[in-house]
Amino acid sequence: MCAVAVVAIAPLVFLVLLASATAALARGIHFAWDTFSMLAAATVALGLVGATLGTALGVGAALYVVEIAAPSTRQTIKALVGALHAVPAVGYGIVAAGVILLTPLLPNPLVTFAIAAIVLSIMIASVVFVQMRRALRALPDHLREVAGAAGADPVNVAVRAVLPAAQRSIAGIWWSAFALALGEATALAMVFSAAQAKSVAASAVVLPGTLASILLQVGAMGRSTESLGLAPAALVLFAMTIASVILGRRAVGHVPWP
Amino acid sequence: MAIDAIAAKGTSQRVAPPLPAALFGACAGVLCVSVVAIVGWLILIGVPNAVRVFNPHDPAGVLAPLIATAYVTILALPPAAIVGVFAAMAAADVRVFGSVARAMRNALTLVGSVPTVIVAFAALLAALSFGWHPSLTGAALAVSIINMPLMTALSLGALTYRAAAIREATTALGASPMYVVVRVLLPRAYPRLRGALILVATQIVGAAAAIAIVAGAQAPGGHGSAPIGAWPLAVEVLTRGSAASGYGATAAAALVLTILIWVLQGVAQLRASAESAAQEDR
DSSP: OHHHHHHTHHHHHHHHHHHHHHHHHHTTOOOOHHHHHHHHHHHHHHHHHHHHHHHHHHHHHHHIIIIISOHHHHHHHHHHHHHHHHSOHHHHHHHHHHHHHHSSOOOOHHHHHHHHHHHHHHHHHHHHHHHHHHHHHHSOHHHHHHHHHTTOOHHHIIIIIIHHHTHHHHHHHHHHHHHHHHHOOHHHHHHHHHHHHHHHHHTOOOOOOOHHHHHHHHHHHTOHHHHHHTHHHHHHHHHHHHHHHHHHHHHHSOOOOO | OGGGGGGOOSHHHHSOOHHHHHHHHHHHHHHHHHHHHHHHHHHHHHGGGHHHHTOTTSTTOSHHHHHHHHHHHHHHHHHHHHHHHHHHHHHHOHHHHTHHHHHHHHHHHHHHHSOHHHHHHHHHHHHHHTTOOOOHHHHHHHHHHHHHHHHHHHHHHHHHTTOHHHHHHHHHTTOOHHHIIIIIIHHHTHHHHHHHHHHHHHHHHHOOHHHHHHHTTTSTTGGGGOTTSSOOHHHHHHHHTTOSTTHHHHHHHHHHHHHHHHHHHHHHHHHSOHHHHHHHTO
C-alpha cells in the first residue's frame, strides 16, 4: 500500500492539474497566452543554459576530483562542493537577490537572465558533481588499469578512457539536470522578485520569470481565482518535466535520481 | 582510447597536454569559489545583523521561525519515513511483489522528478476546491508527501546496498524473500536508514516553495495560518529576501539556516557506515 501511495503521487498530481485546468477553462478564467508563451520560453531557455553549463561544470569537476587530483586536494574539493550541495535554494536566492538589490546593476532582462542562469548553473553543477562521481565509481577499475598499463597518465586516462566510457551516463545526467532546471522555483522567484522590486524604482523592463517561479509567486498569494487560472501553466510544466525524463530514458536508458 | 598511447614513441607524447587538466581543475575551482562566495556574502552582510536576528522580540528574529521549522519537521518527517521505508521494503526484492516491485523502481525516478512546486501547487488547487484554508499544518503534510519518493529511493539504496551475496546466502539457507528483507536486510540497513532520515529532514528544513504555496505565505494576514505566529525559517527568507529594506537581517537568517543544514548533513555523514565511507573515498 505504501509503495502504491508513493507511485500514485505523480498520477494524482496530473489528475488534479488536469481537472483544475479544465475547470479554469470551463469557468472562462482569463489565461494570458502571450505572458504564458514568454514564461514558457524563459523556462526552456533557462533550463537549457542551466542544464548545459551545470552539467559541464559538474562533470569537469567530478573528473578532476576522481581521476586527476591528489588525495588531499580531492578531499578539500569534495568537502567544499558537498557544502555547496547542501546550501538551501533560499541561500542561493538571497545572494542573487542581494547582487541585484545592493549593487548598481540595472535589472534589465539580459542582466536578470544572466544572474538567473548563473545561479541555476551552480545549483545544478553541485547535483551533477554528486551524480557524476557515482557514475565514475560505477565504471570498472580495469578500464583505468588497462589505460595506465598502455602508458596513459591520469589526464589521458580521464580524457581518452573514462570520458568516452561515461558518455551515456553524462547524457542521462544532462536530461536529469534539464528536468531539475525546469522545476527550480525558489531561487529564481527571489531573483525575479528582486529584479521587479528594483525595476519599479529604476523604471526598467524586467523578465516576468519562469513557469515555476510564477507558480510559486501566485500560489503563495493564496488567491483561488489566480491560482486556478495558472493550472494550465502548471500542467504544461508537469508535462515538460515528465517528457524530459522519458526522453532521457529513451535516449540513454537511464536518468539518475536523486 | 588510452590504447592510442601505445603508438606514442616518446614519453612526452604519452603525457596528455595540460589543457584538459586545467579545464577540469577550473570547473572544480568555480564550484569551490562559488561556495566561498555565497558563504562569504552571507557572512559579510549577515554577521553585522546577528544580534538583531537572535533577539526574540525583533520582527526579523529567527527563534520563532526556528520553532516553526521544528514544528513542520516533526509533523512531516514521520509519515515520510514510515511510508518511504515500507515502500522500499516492497521494492527491495522482486521475489516479494514480482513485477510490481520492478515497475515501482522504474516509476520512482519519474515520481521523484516531478518538481516540488508542481506537487505543492496541485495540493493548493485540491485544497481550494475542497474549501480548505491554507495552513502550516497542511503545508507540513504536503512536504511529507513531496519527500516520500526521496525517502523511498534512499531507503531502497540502503536496503539493497551490496545485498546480492547476503540474499543468495540466506536464500540458500531456506529463508523466504520476505524474511530476507525484514530480518536480514532491514537490520543491516539501520545506520544508512538513519542517515537517509537526516537527509530527508534537511530537505524539509530547507523547503520553502512547497510550504509557501500550501500555507499561503504571502496571502494578506498570512501569519494567521501559522500556529507559532511565524513561518519556517526558509519561508521567512523567501518572503523577505527580495526587499532591500532589512536585507542584512534576512541574509543573517539565511546564514543560520545554511549552518543548520550543514550541521544536519554532517551528522548524517558521520552516521554513514565505515563501509560506505571507504567506497565514497574515491
